[in-house]
Each structure stands twice: as C-alpha cells, then as structure tokens.
Amino acid sequence: MPKIKIKTHSGAKKRFSLTKTGKVKRAMTKKRHLLNGHGKTTKLKRALRGTTYxxxxxxxxxxxxxxxx
Structure with missing residues (x-):
C-alpha cells in the first residue's frame, strides 16, 4: 500500500504560518472588516495590521x- 498524503486545509494555509521555533503565527483580529469609523482609534487600527502568535x-x-x- 502506498503512503497516503494528507491534504492541507486550504483556509488554514492562507491564515497561519510556522516560525522556526515551531510557534504558529497569525494575523490580529477584532473585526478587521470594520476599520472605517465604528469607534476604533487610529492606534488600534494600526496595531491590527500586525501579527501575533x-x-x-x-x-x-x-x-x-x-x-x-
């Protein structure tokens, strides 16, 4: 029997990446699609561009x- 390769989750491969130490890196959240108005400060919107683990x-x-x- 040949070895069966497992398919990568297509949604996860677009959203996550691994660091060299094995941590999982992801984008910041908090309703990023509502960046205009909606009571968010410029400081918060700038911070949401970044990444976290x-x-x-x-x-x-x-x-x-x-x-x-």
Missing amino acids: ADKTNEAAIKRMILYK
Whole structure:
C-alpha cells in the first residue's frame, strides 16, 4: 500500500504560518472588516495590521491542518 498524503486545509494555509521555533503565527483580529469609523482609534487600527502568535491550546489543531507548510 502506498503512503497516503494528507491534504492541507486550504483556509488554514492562507491564515497561519510556522516560525522556526515551531510557534504558529497569525494575523490580529477584532473585526478587521470594520476599520472605517465604528469607534476604533487610529492606534488600534494600526496595531491590527500586525501579527501575533496563536494560543498554545490551539497550536496542535492548527499544525495538523498545515502539515506540509
């Protein structure tokens, strides 16, 4: 029997990446599609452009979805 390769989750591969130390990097959230008006300060909107790391409780699930990345 040949080895079966597992498909990468197409949504996860667009949203997450791995660092060299094995952490999962993700984009900031907080309703990014509502950036005009809606009471958000310029400081907050600027901070939302950045990245952060996924929580350790979610890391294993995310790594299963992006096996070959």
